[in-house]
Amino acid sequence: xxxxxxxxxSFTYRGAKRxxxxxxxxxxxxxxxxxxxxxxQEEARHLLARTGFSPPRxxxxxxxxxxxxxxxxxxxxxxxxxxxxxxAPAWVGELPPAYKVRKKWSSIERQAxxxxxxxxxxxxxxxxxxxLLSTTSPLTENLVxxxxxxxxxxFQRVKWVPYLYHQNILLRQHAxxxxxRLLREIVTDPAMLFFLDGRRNHAKQPNENFAxxxxxxxxxxxxxxxxxxDIREASRAFSGxxxxxxxxxxxxxxxxxxxxxxxxxxxTGNFSTxxxxxxxxxxxxxxxxxxxKFFVSYIGGKMDRAEIERLAxxxxxxxxxxxTLFRAILLSNAFWDRARxxxxxxxxxxxxxGVARLVQWRGNTTFLVNKMKSMGQEFFRPPNVKGWQxxxxxxxxxxxxxxxxxxxxxxxxxxKVGEREADGTMMxxxxxxxxxxxxxxxxxxxxxxxxxxxxAVQPVQKFLEQAVxxxxxxxxxxxDPAFQMK
Amino acid sequence: xxxxxxxxxxxxxxxxxxxxSTPIYANExxxxxxxxxxxxxxxxxxxxxxxxxxxxxxxLRPKLAVSRDKVLQLSEHLGLHPQLExxxxxxESREMAIVxxxxxxxxxxxxxxSIDIWETATQGHRLAxxxxxxxxxxxxxxxxxLPAEGVVLGRNEPGPLMGDGSRIVNLKRLExxxxxxxxxxxxxIIAANSDLVHVIKTQDRLNYAARKLVxxxxxxxxxxxxxxxxxxxxxxxxxxxxxxxxxxxxxxxCSLGGVDTHAGQVYRHPxxxxxxxxxxxxxxxxxxxxxxxxxxxxMTYAEFGRRPKENASGGTDHGTAAPHFLLGGSVRGGFYGGxxxxxxxxxxxxxxxxxxxxxxxxxxxxxxxxxxxxIKSKPMPVIM
Numbered sequence: 001x002x003x004x005x006x007x008x009x010s011f012t013y014r015g016a017k018r019x020x021x022x023x024x025x026x027x028x029x030x031x032x033x034x035x036x037x038x039x040x041q042e043e044a045r046h047l048l049a050r051t052g053f054s055p056p057r058x059x060x061x062x063x064x065x066x067x068x069x070x071x072x073x074x075x076x077x078x079x080x081x082x083x084x085x086x087x088a089p090a091w092v093g094e095l096p097p098a099y100k101v102r103k104k105w106s107s108i109e110r111q112a113x114x115x116x117x118x119x120x121x122x123x124x125x126x127x128x129x130x131x132l133l134s135t136t137s138p139l140t141e142n143l144v145x146x147x148x149x150x151x152x153x154x155f156q157r158v159k160w161v162p163y164l165y166h167q168n169i170l171l172r173q174h175a176x177x178x179x180x181r182l183l184r185e186i187v188t189d190p191a192m193l194f195f196l197d198g199r200r201n202h203a204k205q206p207n208e209n210f211a212x213x214x215x216x217x218x219x220x221x222x223x224x225x226x227x228x229x230d231i232r233e234a235s236r237a238f239s240g241x242x243x244x245x246x247x248x249x250x251x252x253x254x255x256x257x258x259x260x261x262x263x264x265x266x267x268t269g270n271f272s273t274x275x276x277x278x279x280x281x282x283x284x285x286x287x288x289x290x291x292x293k294f295f296v297s298y299i300g301g302k303m304d305r306a307e308i309e310r311l312a313x314x315x316x317x318x319x320x321x322x323x324t325l326f327r328a329i330l331l332s333n334a335f336w337d338r339a340r341x342x343x344x345x346x347x348x349x350x351x352x353x354g355v356a357r358l359v360q361w362r363g364n365t366t367f368l369v370n371k372m373k374s375m376g377q378e379f380f381r382p383p384n385v386k387g388w389q390x391x392x393x394x395x396x397x398x399x400x401x402x403x404x405x406x407x408x409x410x411x412x413x414x415x416k417v418g419e420r421e422a423d424g425t426m427m428x429x430x431x432x433x434x435x436x437x438x439x440x441x442x443x444x445x446x447x448x449x450x451x452x453x454x455x456a457v458q459p460v461q462k463f464l465e466q467a468v469x470x471x472x473x474x475x476x477x478x479x480d481p482a483f484q485m486k
Numbered sequence: 487x488x489x490x491x492x493x494x495x496x497x498x499x500x501x502x503x504x505x506x507s508t509p510i511y512a513n514e515x516x517x518x519x520x521x522x523x524x525x526x527x528x529x530x531x532x533x534x535x536x537x538x539x540x541x542x543x544x545x546l547r548p549k550l551a552v553s554r555d556k557v558l559q560l561s562e563h564l565g566l567h568p569q570l571e572x573x574x575x576x577x578e579s580r581e582m583a584i585v586x587x588x589x590x591x592x593x594x595x596x597x598x599x600s601i602d603i604w605e606t607a608t609q610g611h612r613l614a615x616x617x618x619x620x621x622x623x624x625x626x627x628x629x630x631x632l633p634a635e636g637v638v639l640g641r642n643e644p645g646p647l648m649g650d651g652s653r654i655v656n657l658k659r660l661e662x663x664x665x666x667x668x669x670x671x672x673x674x675i676i677a678a679n680s681d682l683v684h685v686i687k688t689q690d691r692l693n694y695a696a697r698k699l700v701x702x703x704x705x706x707x708x709x710x711x712x713x714x715x716x717x718x719x720x721x722x723x724x725x726x727x728x729x730x731x732x733x734x735x736x737x738x739x740c741s742l743g744g745v746d747t748h749a750g751q752v753y754r755h756p757x758x759x760x761x762x763x764x765x766x767x768x769x770x771x772x773x774x775x776x777x778x779x780x781x782x783x784x785m786t787y788a789e790f791g792r793r794p795k796e797n798a799s800g801g802t803d804h805g806t807a808a809p810h811f812l813l814g815g816s817v818r819g820g821f822y823g824g825x826x827x828x829x830x831x832x833x834x835x836x837x838x839x840x841x842x843x844x845x846x847x848x849x850x851x852x853x854x855x856x857x858x859x860x861i862k863s864k865p866m867p868v869i870m
Contacts, residue, residue: 197748197799205798209748212804216596228595228833300681345681383641386598392684396638397692398656400685457679460686481685 038066041452046341047072049486050298051330052138053354054346055454073330077323080140080176086131088165089123096160098245120161125379126365128168132353133361133368143175143326144168145349146297148379149387151186151218153195155380163191164380166248179290179320183218184277188241188250196385199250201239203258211235213385219280221289226265233262237271281320287312294325296391299334300344307334342456342485345394348375350486351403355410355478374402395484407478447473455482515855516628520619521725521784522739523766526641527746528597531791531808531836533755535584535825538565542828546795550751550802560584564825569759572767573811580819581770581779582811583868585845587826589807589838593790597746597804600789605645607843607861618846618861619737620649625856628736633698634691636737637728639721647737655695657724660705663696704731711771714764718742722765726772729782736854740765747792749799762786770813779815783853783869785845786810793835794828807838812845816853816870840866 039047044065048056064072097113105113132141148171158164167189174182186192187210193199196210211234215226240257241250252273262271265279280286291312295303311328318324329335346354352368352375355361361368372378376399382388450473451459459480477483533550536557537543544551557565558574564586566573576582590609594600606614607621614621619636628635636647636654647654657663677683704727713723721740728735742762747754766784773779791808807826823840830837843863850858852869 200749200797200799202798207748207797207799208803212596216598222596222599339678343679343681345685384597389643392681393643395685395688396644396656397654397688397695398658400688400692457682460682481682481689484685485679485682 037068039064039069039072041065042341043069043336044072045453046336046456047076047330048138049456050335050344051076051142053132053350053357054456054486055354055358057357058453061453069331069336073327076137076139077176077327079137080143081135081137082173083169084131084172085134085136086127089120089127091120092162092165093248094162095248096162096243096245114159117155117159117161121155121164121380122366122369124161124165124168125369127165128379129353129365129368132349133356133365140172140175143322144171145347146294147171147175147182149382149390150293151182151189151192152382152385152387153189153191153380154382154385157196158191158194160190160194162248163189163194167191168380174322176323176326177321179315179322180277180281182322183281184274186218187214187238187273187277188252190243190248190250193241193243193250198238199242201235201241202256203236203239206232206235206239206258208232208235211238214238214276215280217386219286219289220283221285221292224285224289225283230264233264234276236260236262237264237276238273241273284312284316287315287320291315291325294329295334297344298326298329299332299340301337301340304334307332342482344486345391345484346486347388347390347394348372348377348399348403349379351375351484352406355407359410361410371402371406375399375406400484403484404479407483408475411475411478450474450477454478455480456485457482515853516632516734516736517781518736518853519729519782520737520849520853521729521769521782522646522737523762523784523786524641524645524739524741525745525762525786525788526741526743527788528600528790528792528804529745529758529786529788529808530747530751530755530802531805532794533751534567534570534759535560535586535809536565536567537563537825537828539563540828542794546828548796549800550755550796561821564821567756567759569756570763572763576767576770576813577819581815581817582813582819583817584809584811584821585840585866585868586809586821586823587807587836587839588810588823588842588845589790589836590841590843591838593806593835593838595790595804595806597789601645604787604789604842605648607846616649616651617644617646619646620652621860622850622854622856622858623652625858631698632734632736633695633702634735636739637733637735638739639724639741640717640739641741641743643741645739647739653691653695655692660699660724660727663699699733702731702733704728704733707731709772710775711768713768713772714761716761716765718761718765719768722769723772726769726776729773729778730776745788747801748797748803749801751796751801766813774815781816782814783817783849784811784813785849786812787842791836794831795834806832806835808836810842810845812868814869818868818870822866822868 041061044061045054045056047064048054048060052060064075067075135141148168151171153164153167155161155164170182170185170189174185192210196213197207198210201207201210208231211231214234215231216222220226236258240253242253242256244251259270261268264271264276265283267279269275271279288308291308292303295308295311311325311332314328315321315325334340349372352372356368369379376394376396377388454474454477459477459482461476461480532543532547533552536552538552538554538557539562552567556568558568558571559565560577566577573582577584590603594603602608605617607618608614623635634655635652636644638644638647638654638656639658644654707727707730709723709726709730713719713726718740725738725740728738742758742765744754745758769784770779773782787810788808791805792802793805797803826836826839841863843861844866845868847858847861847863847865848868850856850861851865
């Protein structure tokens with residue numbers, strides 16, 4: 001099936017009609033005036049790499065290659081899940097110790113508590129990595145990672161790890177859902193209340209930390225349609241929320257809430273927390289800001305203002321339905337533009353999880369957590385409230401050498417299943433179960449076949465033909481700068 | 487558009503092709519090193535250089551004010567935070583300048599925007615993608631035989647060094663250098679794919695820097711004094727090795743994190759001050775005993791200071807002007823700028839007294855001998 005040439009066709013949005021097709025029970029957009037052709041292998045790889053991990057597994061490719069763009073996109077969207085398959089760590093339901101208990105702790109007790117927190121953070125990071133490795137819907141995880149970078153919170157300020165778990169669950173529930181709901185929930189999310197000091201914000205002395213980032217990062221975008229005064233007034237409307245040790249949810253204390261008149265974004269009233277969310281959603285800039293962020297993460301390359309405006313409008317018209325926005329992105333001409341393939345730099349999680357899934361990694365997940373960290377991404381610990389900067393910032397001298405060392409190490413162990421490393425970690429990568437590697441080992445896939453699955457753009461180095469054993473070819477491709485792209 | 491091998495060699499700086507174009511006289515000024523210390527998050531200036539006689543100070547800071555008897559007196563009105571004691575000998579020997587009330591007009595209170603303004607030296611709403619040092623270097627590039635133009639220790643953000651033109655490397659540990667492998671670049675680069683070009687450039691510069699630095703055996707440099715074991719201390723140790731080992735890299739960027747003290751400042755800030763002074767003083771001692779102190783300029787910077795009035799969480803929110811330090815054997819010690827009066831706050835924040843660009847202008851003109859026309863300010867007379 002590989003190497004088949006598919007006819008090119010043009011997309012037009014005029015007169016798009018919807019049909020329900022029985023085969024997958026999904027809705028497919030058929031383009032009148034354009035054909036309805038199966039994906040090329042490059043297109044299938046592109047879709048999987050951008051919405052999941054790359055290189056994709058051969059089975060994943062084979063599943064979507066016979067489908068049209070619309071069918072493939074809906075197939076992936078319909079496979080998304082709301083809750084993780086990996087069992088949560090045992091402690092996620094625990095409540096934090098009360099202040100009056102903590103106050104009496106000795107320094108040893110306090111140290112033990114801090115140590116337990118750090119241990120739990122590692123367990124939570126491993127939990128997510130386990131889910132990433134085993135998920136049947138890479139697309140879901142990709143979106144949760146997107147939101148973790150948008151509505152982010154860090155262990156740096158949230159020293160009760162179960163809150164970070166609950167925030168992750170919240171992001172999952174709404175990852176493809178209603179942005180309005182997600183925004184409302186995040187305003188009083190316990191981890192967020194800790195991270196941006198919302199729990200300390202009360203009528204007498206408002207804390208502006210959350211309100212500022214609410215406008216600047218979460219909704220309108222920096223400098224867009226709000227003033228310093230809006231920040232101050234919105235903090236007053238956000239006041240009154242606290243965390244209590246007997247409840248996992250935030251509690252509203254009317255006495256801490258500022259009941260006075262506030263003027264926010266040109267409206268005056270006795271606004272509540274919820275009112276601020278409603279007021280900001282009236283502003284079209286919110287949809288533009290979110291569409292922009294999706295554009296950068298999923299389409300990449302030069303910003304197309306007209307396209308962003310179109311996507312933003314769709315997002316507004318759908319009443320902020322994330323699935324509608326995301327689907328429109330995956331079906332846009334820009335997404336499928338050949339010139340935009342391989343123009344986005346893989347994140348550290350793309351990199352590590354992609355390679356680990358390819359070689360069917362069975363080792364210690366902590367190893368992967370640490371590797372991602374050395375490449376500049378540690379889950380639940382973004383560098384600041386803006387999340388990870390992404391793009392070219394991922395590639396520094398330090399992180400690039402960490403990436404190259406990582407792929408070299410994972411590939412070195414191919415074929416050494418079950419052997420023990422010097423540091424005691426069990427190296428377990430199974431070749432037998434991996435169809436791609438198996439094909440590469442045999443004679444039915446040449447270097448170009450491998451390139452078309454593993455790389456989004458042509459390799460930069462030119463010694464691949466000399467790499468004789470198939471594992472050496474794979475290794476050379478993974479060390480190539482082109483492997484950093486998706 | 488495809489590039490030939492030769493064209494690639496040209497646009498990837500760091501290849502010795504460019505060596506011929508660097509005049510010999512220019513190399514002289516590149517023996518002078520700047521060590522940047524970013525106080526990442528916006529340090530509380532009022533509790534760093536303290537106006538201990540101002541009655542408004544304890545009034546604005548009922549919980550956070552440092553009591554008068556603990557302050558290390560610098561003058562009749564100002565004193566250092568007690569945990570900065572290790573910097574006092576430098577102040578007394580006039581090797582430390584304290585620039586008071588550093589800021590800029592129409593201050594922005596966002597971490598990201600404000601650090602952008604500082605690091606790119608742009609005004610108002612203009613955005614630049616190049617850091618101020620990168621822009622300086624585009625006027626006259628440091629010699630290509632140097633391993634790199636700048637090295638980033640600690641936090642990965644290159645800040646003033648950002649920009650595609652400058653050759654920078656990030657360094658956490660010296661051992662990682664030896665693992666770099668040489669890579670040959672093929673001619674199949676699509677120039678329109680700017681992110682891929684960035685990856686290739688980074689790889690190429692990395693190989694070059696690694697090869698050059700490994701030759702210097704920096705891990706064998708003998709340091710006569712101990713460095714603190716915390717992250718900032720380790721950065722300063724690595725900085726000392728880079729200077730003493732003769733790496734020749736003209737800019738070394740370090741950072742001290744965690745200064746964004748919105749809450750619990752009474753516990754957090756003294757520790758930060760201790761880390762800062764501990765790391766800096768160990769660095770100064772090592773550089774002095776290696777006889778390189780006249781060739782080194784250390785400067786702190788941050789996106790902003792913090793609000794004079796403490797908040798209800800026992801912390802301070804984002805503010806504006808703050809004091810900054812310059813240290814070095816060629817620094818003319820003493821006070822510069824002016825202490826913003828607590829009685830004349832603008833929206834609850836300090837009014838700046840001196841533009842940070844005056845410091846940059848001094849670094850450009852008096853330290854490196856560059857014209858730097860994009861820096862509009864006049865140089866502060868802080869360098870001998």
